[in-house]
Amino acid sequence: MSIPHADLVIIGTGMAGVGLARALRREGDTRRLTLISADSGDDYSKPLLSTGFAKKLAPDKLAQRDAETLAEALNATLLSHTTVSAIDPEARWLTLADGSDYAYTQLVLATGAAPRAPFAIPSDCAAHCFSVNDLDDYRRFHAALRHGPARVAIIGAGLVGCEFANDLHAGGHHVSLIAPESAPLPRLLPEPLGHALGETFIEAGMQLALGRSLERIARGASDAVQLTLDNHQRIDADVVLLATGLAPRTALAAKAGLEVSANGIAVDRTLQTSHPAIFALGDAACVAGVNAMYVQPLQASANALAKTLAGTPTPVHFGAWPVIVKTPLLPVVAYPPLATPARWRIEADGTDMTALAEDKDERLIGFALTGGCVRRKVELSRAAPALLG
Numbered sequence: 001m002s003i004p005h006a007d008l009v010i011i012g013t014g015m016a017g018v019g020l021a022r023a024l025r026r027e028g029d030t031r032r033l034t035l036i037s038a039d040s041g042d043d044y045s046k047p048l049l050s051t052g053f054a055k056k057l058a059p060d061k062l063a064q065r066d067a068e069t070l071a072e073a074l075n076a077t078l079l080s081h082t083t084v085s086a087i088d089p090e091a092r093w094l095t096l097a098d099g100s101d102y103a104y105t106q107l108v109l110a111t112g113a114a115p116r117a118p119f120a121i122p123s124d125c126a127a128h129c130f131s132v133n134d135l136d137d138y139r140r141f142h143a144a145l146r147h148g149p150a151r152v153a154i155i156g157a158g159l160v161g162c163e164f165a166n167d168l169h170a171g172g173h174h175v176s177l178i179a180p181e182s183a184p185l186p187r188l189l190p191e192p193l194g195h196a197l198g199e200t201f202i203e204a205g206m207q208l209a210l211g212r213s214l215e216r217i218a219r220g221a222s223d224a225v226q227l228t229l230d231n232h233q234r235i236d237a238d239v240v241l242l243a244t245g246l247a248p249r250t251a252l253a254a255k256a257g258l259e260v261s262a263n264g265i266a267v268d269r270t271l272q273t274s275h276p277a278i279f280a281l282g283d284a285a286c287v288a289g290v291n292a293m294y295v296q297p298l299q300a301s302a303n304a305l306a307k308t309l310a311g312t313p314t315p316v317h318f319g320a321w322p323v324i325v326k327t328p329l330l331p332v333v334a335y336p337p338l339a340t341p342a343r344w345r346i347e348a349d350g351t352d353m354t355a356l357a358e359d360k361d362e363r364l365i366g367f368a369l370t371g372g373c374v375r376r377k378v379e380l381s382r383a384a385p386a387l388l389g
Contacts, residue, residue: 003093003101003102003103004034004101004102004103005032005103005104005105006032006033006034006102006103006104007031007032007104007105007106008024008031008032008033008034008104008105008106008107008108008309009033009034009036009094009102009106009107009108010033010034010035010036010107010108010110011084011094011107011108011109011110011111011252012036012037012111012112012282012284013035013036013037013039013041013043013067013070013078013080013110014046014110014112014134014282014283015045015046015282015295015298015299016110016112016281016282016283016284016298016301017035017037017108017110018035018043018070019298019299019302020108020110020281020301020302020305020306021033021035021074021076022074022302023302023303023305023306024306024309024310025074025075026306027306027307027310028310029306029309029310032077033075033076033077034076034077034078034079034102034104035071035074035076035077035078035079036078036079036082036084036094036096036102037067037078037079037080037081037082038081038082038083039080039081039134039135039136040066040067040080040081040135040136041066041070041071041078041079041080041081042063042065042067042070042135043063043064043065043066043069043070044062044063044064044135045062045064046134047295047326048062049062049132049134049135049137049138050132050160050163050164050167050326051167051326052138053142053145053167053168053170053171053173054166054167054170054171054328056171058142059135059139059142062135063135067080079096082096083096083097084252085097086252086255087107087252087253087256087278088256089256089257089277089278091103092104092105092107092277094107104277106277106278106279106309107278108278108279108281108305108309109252109253109265109273109278109279109280109281109284110280110281110284111249111252111253111280111282112133112249112282112283112284113133113246113247113248113249113283113284113293114133114246114247114249115131115133115242115243115244115245115246115247116244116245116246116247117242117244118244119214119217121217122217122218122219124218125217125218125219125225125240128144128225128237128238128239128240129217129225129239129240129241129242130239130240130241130242131241131242131243132160132164132241133246141239141241144238144239145173145239148172149172149173149174150173150174150238150239151173151176151224151236151237151238151239152168152173152174152175152237152238152239152240152241153176153178153225153227153235153237153239153240153241154168154175154176154177154178154240154241154243155178155179155214155240155241155242155243155244156178156242156244156245157177157178157179157181157183157184157185157186157198157210157243158179158185158186158187158188158243158244158245159185159187159188159323159325160243161177161179161184161241161243162177162184162185162197162327163325163326163327164241164243165177165201165206165327166326166328166329167326168241169201169204169205169329174207175201175206175207176206176207176208176209176235176237177201177206177207177208178209178212178214178227178229178235179212180211180213181194181210181211182194182195182211183195183197183198183210184197184198184201184210185197185325185332185334187336188323188325188332188334188336188368189332189334189368189370190346190355190357190368192346192353192355193332193353193355193368196348196351196353196370196371197327197332197370198210199351200329200351201329204329207235209229209233209235212229212230212231212233213229213230214227214228214229214230215229215230216228217240223238224236224237224238225237225238225240227240246283246293248263248264248265248283248284248286248291249283249284250264250265250284253265253273253280253284256275257274258273258274258275258278259273261286263286263289263291264280264283264284264285264286264291265284265285265286266286267279267280267285267286267287267288268287268288268315269287269288269316269388270304270305270308270313270314270315270316271285271287271301271305271308271316272308279305279309281298281301281302281305282298282301283298285301287301287316287318287388290318290388292387292388294321294323296318296319296321297321297387297388300316300317300318300319301316304316304317317386317388317389318386318387318388318389319381319386319387320335320381320382320384320385320386320387321381321387322334322335322367322377322380322381323335323336324374324377330351330370330371331370331371331374332369332370332374333368333369333374333377334366334367334368334369335366335367335380335381335384336357336366336368337357337365338365338366338387339359339365341357341358341359341365341366342358342359342360343357343358344356344357344358345358350371351370351371352372352373353368353370353371353373354367354368354369354373354376355367355368355369356380364383364384364385365384366384367380367384
């Protein structure tokens with residue numbers, strides 16, 4: 001029996017994989033294309049996952065089209081709920097989890113990133129604990145909250161934790177935000193701006209337990225869980241959302257002998273891996289030493305790689321694209337510096353704050369804005385250095 005073959009196989013149907021497929025078709029690329037998805041393969045915009053509760057959106061409302069319709073639009077084969085267990089780079093074939101093989105001419109890894117699991121969840125609490133990294137995750141999380149206002153404990157005050165905190169609060173739920181850092185968004189904001197966001201959350205009615213670590217999670221009274229913090233504070237929750245960061249999915253690439261690091265699958269500026277027939281982009285990729293898990297670098301990568309695969313090698317460029325944090329209670333925009341700044345120069349009028357990161361020669365290398373100051377994002381983006389020029 002012959003092995004199925006595609007000219008190009010893309011593993012992953014998130015924004016990176018689907019964005020690349022669309023860009024290829026825009027380039028006029030008509031090759032046989034197969035997309036392999038570990039989840040449903042439905043087409044959706046990942047940034048909308050942390051805005052659905054405020055808008056009262058059911059999971060199916062977030063899906064722009066189902067996998068079958070997406071495959072038809074892309075003139076592609078889409079294998080949903082399919083996992084790749086191994087890659088043979090020299091033979092140019094994949095082994096799927098069911099033991100079958102799939103051959104390719106070129107391969108793209110758009111495997112994304114997976115939620116970090118900083119601690120083990122007791123088995124009797126697992127049904128109450130969630131992470132949301134794709135539409136299938138959102139479906140499960142939404143189902144757990146379908147009966148009305150609930151007590152939601154969010155572990156982690158980074159980008160995902162803060163966006164969901166704002167969204168769940170706006171959706172009528174009772175939110176507790178727990179993190180070891182002293183202020184929200186520690187990787188994006190200098191501490192004074194983080195404190196401004198935290199104070200805004202508290203004024204809105206959220207409970208914040210910052211500077212605190214989780215010591216124990218156990219079943220509580222009734223159908224709930226109880227979280228015990230390192231200061232012996234106890235928080236009861238109906239649902240726990242784990243927002244403790246993401247790690248690039250590199251295991252499949254590493255198993256195939258490709259060069260990987262803690263920052264992702266190593267690729268050059270054309271997004272080629274250490275094997276000439278295999279490429280990577282999106283959250284899984286570390287481009288010339290830079291891993292940028294944000295929408296704009298992902299889109300730039302998809303457009304550049306489509307040109308490369310179509311026969312015109314095109315190095316990717318990441319401009320100075322700031323991160324727009326979806327916290328309507330206090331708007332936040334940040335362009336974090338790659339290097340530790342010599343100083344942060346901060347100007348504040350209440351919660352309207354501008355923070356400029358400068359190097360030792362007083363050159364702008366990053367910025368953070370809150371409240372009404374977010375309108376400066378275009379001006380400052382033009383003045384800041386590119387993420388990957």
